[in-house]
Amino acid sequence: MARYGMIIDATTCLGCNACTVACIEENQTAYWGDKVRTRVYEKEVGSYPDTDRIFQTQICVHCDDPPCVDVCPTGASHIGPGGVVLVDYEKCILCGACVEVCPYDARYFYTPQDVQKAREEYGPDNEHFVPHVDKCTLCIHRIEQGLEPACVATCVGESRIFVDWDNLTPEQEALAKKAVPLFKGSDYSNIFRGNFDPKPKIRYIIDKENAVPKKKVGVGVWLWHYLAKPLGLLSIAGILGVLGLNYIITKPQVKKIKEQLEEMKSEEKNKEE
Amino acid sequence: MSGKISRRAFLKGAAGVAVGASLLRPSRAKAKVTTKQIRYVPSVCNFCSTTCSIMVAVNPKGKAVKIEGNSKSSLNQGRICARGQTGLQLLYNPHRLKYPLIRVEGSKRGEWKFRKATWDEVIDYIIKKLKDENIQPWEIAMPSGWFNCVFYMPVSLAFTLAYGMPNIVASPMQHCVGSSHFGNDLVIGDFNIHDEVLADYDKADYILAALGNASMGGISTSRAVRFAKAVRRGAEVVILDPRLSETASRATKWIPIKPGTDLEFFLAMMSEMLNKGYYNADFLKKHTNMPHLVFAENGQPVMEIDKKRNMPAKFYVYDENSKKIVAVPGYTNTNEKDITGKGISPALEIPANVRFRGKKVITVFQLFRKQLSQFTPEWAEKITGVSASTIRAVAKGFGTAKHPVMDPGWHGSRYRNIVLIRRVQTMIQALTGNIDKEGGWVFSGEHHEKVANFLRAMQKGEEVRPGEMPGMLFAMALLNLYGNPRSWKHGHPHFSFAFSIVNEKEGKPAVLMPAFADWGLDEAVEGKLKWLDGKPYQIKAFFINGNNPIRNFYTAERWKKFFTHKNVKLIIVHDVLPTEAAAYADVILPSTTYLERDEPFVYGNGPNPDLMKTTRFKVVEPLYDVKSYPDVAMMWLEKLNLLDPFYEWMEKLFGLPAEHYKKVVSEEVRKGKSYNDALRKATEMLLEKKHPGIMARMKKDGVVLIEKKEEFLKKSALFYKLPAPTPSGRVEFYSYMMAMMVQQHGYNEFIDPTIKYIPAEVTGKKIGENEFYFIYGKTPTESHASAATLDNKLLSFVNNLIDPLEKYGLWINSKVARKLGIKSGDLLEVVNTKTGQKIHIQAYVTEKVRPDTVFMPSSFGSEARQLKVAYGVGAPLSEIVSYGVEPIAAGFLSQEFTVRLKKL
Structure with a gap:
């Protein structure tokens, strides 16, 4: 069994965002709404002349124990081949539980408006044919063809290294020793007294302080950590209750866009005939 | 584990109950x-x-x-x-130029009032206008983008020579290739550092760079991938830059040097290396002109010249074995044998009383050490603001590293002493012997191939065509064509050369090698350039070819003045996007993008040290009614009945057989193919005859490997194994090329063949209150002022993602900003203190720049209204930088001024 992931060597990241653009082009993400699956932020630290620029890579870290999968009411969020955390677009009801619970800020809504826009931008054959929650798939479709994820393949600084944790090369082994899970020693572990470990498969090599982005601890994370995780069943009703609202709001739009899509498809078919 | 699974299973079940049937499930596969x-x-x-x-x-x-x-x-x-x-x-930019356009009669240039036209119509329009206004070929200037050189060289040269149009104004020449690269070229004989040298950054253990971010963090991918490997391996990286660039942020040491004082740093560093013995004596003795003798009294080289070939015939060295002065061959890679072939050991330092023809002589090495002795680290400290101990440490670190790499540099003419800066940087690299060697500067496979072919032909006594010459020889051959009045039937060389020739005659300041420059264009447009025949040498038309001079050149105002001048009767623009310049066109010829064409020739793989051949293959059919440069050039020539000389020049310059091209092209064009595609067909036929199956392999893999770098370095490393295209074949510390220029033009300190210290204009200038040094530079998401990167939704997204102010704003140090009451986002008026030019730009307050310096990202400030994404974002560099050129190659003095700020 493979356990796919990445080592991100923050020390060689040049902050060029070739990865960001490669991912947008490969996965047709909703960048017009500032929504992408991965990006590199930048932070300035220190004061002149002891200044430094920190490049922070944000991406889904593909937890072995992912909170997003735990809270998904429909099974849309699931662990796919190679341990990759995926969303089944057709099962997703846009309730948003996963978006709220993700400690890595790695998910966003591909809204009905975005689907519309994607059609203009990428053509009617675009990948995002229904509204859904979108996230990094580690380009599993490329991995299955023997390719590296798009961001890794083009990373100019070779900062992103695609790995199979169960099958590291000797070179990767050396890097893996230096790599740590995101948020280690940062806010999260303090708040959760070191208990917080969803076992991410994307790990970072950091020689500079704060080389990873931080996210404020949201309600969802608390709910998941203190209710859903330990208590299981009990919390589900609560989370669904809170987030069902989201579903009710988006449902008519989802329906509309799907109908439009069907219409367009049949029109095209007619044209071809 | 099992607990979790069951919880998930339950969740799925619950969802089914809650929402299951209510959702439409399109039954299509992912x-x-x-x-x-x-x-x-x-x-x-x-x-x-x-x-x-x-x-x-x-x-x-x-x-x-x-x-x-x-x-x-x-x-x-x-x-x-x-x-x-x-x-x-x-490719899919909706703002592209989609069909030919002719400016509506009665409208003004710049108003963007065009009517749709056909290709026949526009070509006829051009020919008629040229005739009606009696515009001669030399009265047309062609501002031209870099790719017309790299991919279309034979077309560009054959078109202009067949037509009699010497006035190519090439976009990267004054910015980098002509000026800053020329410094490197003088020492090691290549022509264009972009194509001909790629450092082995990945194997380097010490990297030192100055004057910009472009080559590594900026990003040039071939360099950046190698650089990042070095960073991971823990190489020492030292970056001189007044601001903390992406490259500098990855360095082990960022040295925020005072702007304009790089030369002083490198002089002190070189002086220290010579003093402390941080050099490869064996390499210097054998493969450089360091052991060559010069007269002690005046520093003139002891040499004999082959007058017939205008090449050095003999140099002299002091043989340590025989303790005698012996002659060594004029053109070779090594001083290990004298002219009779006897083995010798040339000395770097010779006894004080050695005389030649009665006069005291010393070696170039001794001369340089003496000259450089005044440039101590303490001297440099006062000017550069970098401590003497740091300079000493860098000299030691670099000079004693196993694989030291000085970044050869990208872009950036910047200062009047740029040629000397780059020359000294190259000399420092050469002191270590780390040239054309694993882990050092490595010449490209294509350069190696050309040198080897050239030497082979020389040995056989065969003629080498100008286009097939390697490195500096190619550059010199081109200059001799375009800069020489005798090369043209009409007697008019390129207007920049004409301007120089006239100025020199009148004792006015002249630029010695204004290669494809814009120097003198003001005079030529205004009719003030009087040529030797007593008539004005005038520019009356522009053919703007894949380039936007309003943003790519300095200053914007100057170019707008040309484009609206009453003497300018015709402006043709051939481009992909509706740039600022396109707005001033009379005729617009829309161009294919690089993804919509096969290209006529097969070329090398850029600076790749492996020799690989490549070309472009058409990815998609042209989306609109657009054509490629060869189509435009050849349709134009066809109307003038000048296609025959076009083919002849392709043969004369590049050995492309005229008869073959003529035959195939006319057949293909008769069949309805475009000129571009017909040329490609002819090229493919030739190649296939020589290497059957090569095009199929190229189409599959994109590149065809001919020979690996390791093979080259083993067999034909330049200097180590083969001579390079410098006048002496060796690394030239003492520049014989500059000595020739002195001979030709008379002495001035800029062309001193040794080292004559020339500070930048801004160096030593008193900086007043609220006055700043001005620097600019490249960011990873933008090409220099290119509409292709500006009018680009994705790149614009990335710029905004990081921090729009950092990407588009004027960087100012936070301490100073506080004093001036400036906050990030404030709108500033920036005034060039030399000329009063003004721009408005938002402030970006940061700790990443020196307090006495402001930094501006180089590419923004588009005012092309048709470019909806680019329009109005940031401020344009070409409106704050003042016009001025250095005296060797007309390199732009793009940082030789200071600015004042005012909060609006």
């Missing part, structure tokens, strides 16, 4: 399945002159869907930067 039907077409990236190899994914409907780096090419190793990734944004 869209990604279609990736299997994707086909890949190889091409070459066009976003900068690194020329990365790419593979473009095309879906079954024929739409290009993704660009990938081509991993078959060892140049960019399968990777491309953010700019290269967004090539499809250019």
Whole structure:
């Protein structure tokens, strides 16, 4: 069994965002709404002349124990081949539980408006044919063809290294020793007294302080950590209750866009005939 | 574990109850399945002159869907930067020029009032206008983009020579290739550092760079991938830059040097290296002119010249074995044998009383050490603000490293002493012997190939065509064509040379080698340039070819003045996007993008040290009624009945057989093919005859490997094994090329063949209150002022993602900003203290820049209204930088001024 992931060597990241653009082009993400699956932020630290620029890579870290999968009411969020955390677009009801619970800020809504826009931008054959929650798939479709994820393949600084944790090369082994899970020693572990470990498969090599982005601890994370995780069943009703609202709001739009899509498809078919 | 699974199972169940049936489930497979039907077409990236190899994914409907780096090419190793990734944004940009346009009669240039036209119509319009206004070929100037050199060289040269149009104004010449690269070229004989040298950064253990971010963090992918490997390996990286660039942020040591004082740093560093013995004495003795003798009294070289070939015939060295002065051959790679072939041991330092023809002589090495002795680290400390101990440490670190690499540099004429700065940097690299060697500067496979062919032909006594000459010889051959009045039937050389010739005659300041420059254009447009025949040498028309001089050149105001001048009767623009310059056109000839064409020739893989051949393959059919440069050039020539001389020049310069090209092209064109495609067909036929199957391999892999770098370095490393295209074949510390220039033009300190210290104009200038040094530079998401990267939704997204102010604003140090009451986002008026030029730009308050300096990203400030994404974002460099050129190659003095700020 493979356990796919990445080592991100923050020390060689040049902050060029070739990865960001490669991912947008490969996965047709909703960048017009500032929504992408991965990006590199930048932070300035220190004061002149002891200044430094920190490049922070944000991406889904593909937890072995992912909170997003735990809270998904429909099974849309699931662990796919190679341990990759995926969303089944057709099962997703846009309730948003996963978006709220993700400690890595790695998910966003591909809204009905975005689907519309994607059609203009990428053509009617675009990948995002229904509204859904979108996230990094580690380009599993490329991995299955023997390719590296798009961001890794083009990373100019070779900062992103695609790995199979169960099958590291000797070179990767050396890097893996230096790599740590995101948020280690940062806010999260303090708040959760070191208990917080969803076992991410994307790990970072950091020689500079704060080389990873931080996210404020949201309600969802608390709910998941203190209710859903330990208590299981009990919390589900609560989370669904809170987030069902989201579903009710988006449902008519989802329906509309799907109908439009069907219409367009049949029109095209007619044209071809 | 099992607990979790059951919880998930339950969740699924619950969901089924809650929402299950209510959702429509389109019964179609995931869209990604279609990736299997994707086909890949190889091409070459066009976003900068690194020329990365790419593979473009095309879906079954024929739409290009993704660009990938081509991993078959060892140049960019399968990777491309953010700019290269967004090539499809250019191809599918809705603001593209889609069909030929003619300016509406009665409208003014710049108003953007055009009517749709056909190709026949526009070509006829041009020919008629040229005739009606009696515009002679030399009265047309062609501001031209870099790719017209790199990919279309034979077309560019044959077109202009056949037509009699010497006035190519090439966009990278004054910015970098002509000026800053010339410094490197003088020492090691290459012509263009972009194409001909790629340092082995990945194997380096010490990297030192100055004067910009472009080559590594900026990004040139071929360099950046190698640089990052060095960073991971823990190499020492020292970056001189007044601001903390991306490159500097990855350094082990960032030295925020005072702007304009790089020369002083490097002089002190070189002086220290010579004093402390941080050099490779064996290499200097054998493969450089360090042991060559010069007269002690005046520093003139002891040499004999072959007057017939105008080449050095003999140099003299002091043989340590025989303790005698002996002659060594004029052109060779080594001083190990005298002219009779006897083994000798040339000395770097010789006894004080050695005389030649009665006069005291010393070695070049001794001369340089003496000259440099005044440039102590303490001296440099006062000027550069870098401590003497730091300079000593860098000299030691670099000079004693196993694989030291000085970044050869990209872009940046910047200061009047730029040629000398780059020359000294190259000398420092050469002191270590780390040239054309694993882990050092390595010449490209193409350069190696050309040198080897050239030497072979020389030995056989065969003639070498100008276009096939290597390095500096090619550059000199071109200058002799375009800069020499006798090369043209009409007696008019390029107007910059004409301006120099006239100025020199009148005792006015002249630029010695204004290669494809814009120097003198003001005079030529205004009719003030009086040529030797007593008549004005006038520029009456512009053919703007893949270039936007309003933003690519300085100053914007100056170019707008040309374009609206009453003497300028015709402006033709051939481009992809409606740039500022296009707005001033009378006729617009829309161009294909690089993804919509096969190109006529097969060329090398940029600076790749492996010799690989490549070309572009058409990824998609042209989306609109657009044509390529060869189509435009040849349709134009056809109307004037000048296609025959066109083919003849291709043969004369590049050995492309005229008869073959003429025959194939006319057949293909008769069949309805375009000139561009017909040329390609002719090229393919020739290649296939020589190397059957090569085009199929290229179409599959994008590149065809001819020979590996390791083979070259083993067999034909320049200097170590073969002579290079310098006048002496060796590394030239004492510049024989400059000595020739002195002979030709008389002495001035800029062309001193030794080292004559010339500070930058801004150095030593008193900086007043609220006055700042001005620097600019490159960011990873933009090509220099290129509309292709500016009018680009994805790159614009990335710029905004990080911090729009950092990307578009004026960087100012936070301490100073506080004093002046400036906050990030405040609108500032920036005034050039030399000329009063003004721009408005938002402030970006940061700790990443020196307190006495402001930094501006180089590319923004588009005012092309048709470019909806680019329009109005940031401020234009070409409106704050003042016009001025250095005296060797008319390099732009783009940082030789200071600015004052005012909060608005």
